[in-house]
Amino acid sequence: MSAKFFALLTVIGANKLAKATALGTTLKITQMAVGDGGGTLPMPSEEQTKLVNEKRRAGINTLFIDSKNSNQIVAEQVIPENEGGYWIREIGLFDDEGSLIAVGNCPETYKPQLQEGSGRTQTIRMILTVSHTESVELKVDPSVILATRESVDNAIEIASKSILDTVEKEYATKDEVKKKFDNSNIVHEKGVSKEKVISQKGVTELFQPKGNYQPVVIMSLLRHLI
Incomplete structure (x- = not known):
């Protein structure tokens, strides 16, 4: 049985990643977009240059290599509770030149608005498998980034260890x-x-x-x- 939900590199994304790997540079991922697929679940295509029906595009919160699989890159975006009013069925990753690098679909979920009587913060995650993870770089605007609880916990753990190490040494x-x-x-x-x-x-x-x-x-x- 073939997978119903998946993500893939577009032709543009694959070419840019191959070029970055060959030249020793990085492909700068800057934004994630979500869309409603025009009312139905879309099937991602390598030929895509845009989402079927984009509803929101904003900076990525974090991009990291999966600790359990070194060939997987995980991209996350947090949509705040004061935004919404649409269904989410498709996801896209864009680079600093506005090119669609990767596209995927997901189980449909409704993102409500506060005015509708229900609001929630929602984290959107895309997982990509690539051969050269070191050629992908996250570029963000820190003034518009929201942190997930997991990323905050990880940052606190790292900072605490650093402080303890310093105290022990000095x-x-x-x-x-x-x-x-x-x-x-x-x-x-x-x-x-x-x-x-x-x-x-x-x-x-x-x-x-x-x-x-x-x-x-x-x-x-x-x-x-x-």
Whole structure:
């Protein structure tokens, strides 16, 4: 049984990708369009230069290589809840010159408008299999991009790991601070009070360069030592 829903490179897209691969350049994918197919489910054709009945075209949110298949490129676009009022049956990818690079169809879905009493944010995804994924590049306008929950979660995970790696490499631990300083030389009793305060000698010692130790971090850790 042949597939009912699929995406493919157009003749223009295949030629541009082959040229980019041969010259060592990249094919810049910039936009995704959706359409209603003129009321019926269209069959994608390599000869297409446009969608059957385009309803919306806007910048792509993200384009990435599938982590489970290195020959698959995944393109995503988020349609905000305040746009809609049409059916979605066809999808197209366009480059920075406005050429239709890839076209596909999808199970029909209605994108409502808020004025109709129901609104939702909808993510449209197209998956393409190509032989040279390194020849495809995403070009976006960051001022009009909406993030999917998945892309935000991935960005947070990457940023968190980077911060932890930096902290581990650059900042002193509490035990390291204990080894670096002698408490008896850093604090003294204030008059008859048993309260401990940082001595002048301690302050001077703290702000002397100590390899990669950071004075601000050491001061913070010192509060727990005294």
